[in-house]
Amino acid sequence: MIVRTKDPKSFNGKLCGVCLKFYNSAMSLFLDHTKLERLQEKLINICEFIGPFRDQCVSLVTFTMFKAINKSIAQIDPSVSCEGWYLCYKK
Numbered sequence: 001m002i003v004r005t006k007d008p009k010s011f012n013g014k015l016c017g018v019c020l021k022f023y024n025s026a027m028s029l030f031l032d033h034t035k036l037e038r039l040q041e042k043l044i045n046i047c048e049f050i051g052p053f054r055d056q057c058v059s060l061v062t063f064t065m066f067k068a069i070n071k072s073i074a075q076i077d078p079s080v081s082c083e084g085w086y087l088c089y090k091k
Contacts, residue, residue, distance in 0.1 A: 020078050020079065020082055027078070040066060
């Protein structure tokens, strides 16, 4: 049984490996452009119900939001996140 504590050195290396593997799998889902395109289409369909702000909504969804998502994901370091959650520690 693994118990989370405030002391990151109390964990064995397996937990860190699991965190990194899970994190990389989750990030690959976000980077799957097919899924992002489907999400974008659904959000654009929702923009139809906004009335006079439809064009601004479509622009926001099409350009701004997805550029921000892609830029943010590209800058994320999984080891830093796993360390922040006390699942990995620097040696």
